[in-house]
Amino acid sequence: MNPLHPSRMTAQERIAELAEILSLGLMRLRAAQSTVLSLQSADVGLDSWATPRMCVPDDKAGDHA
Numbered sequence: 001m002n003p004l005h006p007s008r009m010t011a012q013e014r015i016a017e018l019a020e021i022l023s024l025g026l027m028r029l030r031a032a033q034s035t036v037l038s039l040q041s042a043d044v045g046l047d048s049w050a051t052p053r054m055c056v057p058d059d060k061a062g063d064h065a
Contacts, residue, residue: 006014
C-alpha cells in the first residue's frame, strides 16, 4: 500500500490502492467462508480412510526371510 496521504496521490493511485484494499478484503472473506464450509460439510482427511492395523509384525522392516 502507498504510504502517501490520499491528498498527495493522483486519482489513479487512489483507485489502485482502493482496488488493492478491496481485493485483500474479498480474499479474506472467501478464505473465512471456505473454512466455515469445510467444517460444515464434515470434510475428512485422506488418513481417515486408512484401515487401522490390529497388530504389528515382530520382524523389523527389511528383515523378510
